[in-house]
Amino acid sequence: MKKNYPEKIFTGILVCILILLVLNILSYLDFYYNNLEQRDYFFRKTNFNLERNAPTIFSSSLHFTASILLAIIAFSKLSIKKVKSFWIFLSILILFIGLDELLVIHEKVGRAFGENVETSGIFFFAWVVPYGIALILIGLTLLKSLLKLPKKTRLNFIMAGAIFVSGAMVIEMFTGWYVEYNQLQNENLLRVPDTFILSTFEELFEMIGIGFFVYSILDFIREYKIKT
Template sequence: MLNVTIKSATFTRPLLVIIILLLAGHLLGLMAVLEYGVDHTNYWINVLNLDKEAGIPTLVVIIEWLLCVTMLLLIAGVRKKQHKSWFMWGLLALLFLFLTIDESISIHEYLALGLHYRLNTSGLLYFAWVIPYGLVFAVLCFAYLRFFLGLSIRVKRQFILAAVLFVGGALGIELLEGRYFALYGRDVFYHLVYVSIEETMEMLGLLVFFRALIIQLQEETDGFHIHWGQ
């Protein structure tokens, strides 16, 4: 029998390199438009733009979400088999599956548009989806407090870092982004600063959370192993 132990770095290091390359591609594309007059509708400019839903960055983020969903389901399955509490892990998997779908078809963008016109939001709340999503996040923080306190110190630290990065980008920077967009629109500064920071923070947040889930699975199984053979 061949026994292979997989470490978190096996997955996270390649993803980190990809994130860095995507950010570099986004910034180089903006530089090409600014400094060399390349048409902003250029295929490669758009496919590498962190703000384009149909670009490579979105595909990478969807893969990150799916990796997290897979890990959450594995943890829930292992805990259920060991007769431990697993429901909250399974619920997280469903939540992340919804967010994967959201990332794919931009549910929050349609929600933002409807709420913006209905509530006439402006300033920090211009992108109105932050209202319901922010409220749901607050409720989840309260509901998952006991769950969080039961995690190991190592996993807790990773969860906190992941939340600071992802929520700080998705909600925090989005609030500032909305205010700027309401005043100036999607200009080059918007893409250069706000989009670059927000999308990078989100990708890094998912990466850290994925790493935390690998660590959690290692703790649940006394190491993350793959076995081949009889």
């Protein structure tokens, strides 16, 4: 396999993201200006803010790919991987996030959490509270092993995580505040241009983040020529 395959794969991922972005914008413009219903087929299958469609499947497939690659590293004979449990845990974590993307687990958690705790402002979407706490705990747990990675891999992993979390948590929290502040109704969120832009950036950051993570893992594999 050619030495520049991680870059080529990442370029392919970015092209796919660009195509999905264009379709997302076109379907929204069609939906908005022609006053279509939310069940419009093109809109449902391409909108970034809806589930179980092309963007969701693509994003989940990137997570599953990353999970498999992490598992390969975990069970390889490579000494530089340092702590085997780190790679196994990371593989399981990314697998869960991919399943969450497909099955919308976070929204179910949010509904259950919101029934017992009143949330508002940046915590308007209740799921960000338990997931935020989990993120901090997981980050602290993995920090020691992360710091043992080669410098390039460590920085790549941190950058990928920062990009992903910026979309999944930071923009989501701002969107929650914006929705509450402007008293927007749930049934109108898909039609309001402001929330469309926010949700587009949210999913865009998530896809670029996990795409760069896949690249980072492939770069690590290339650099250290993993053998199972």
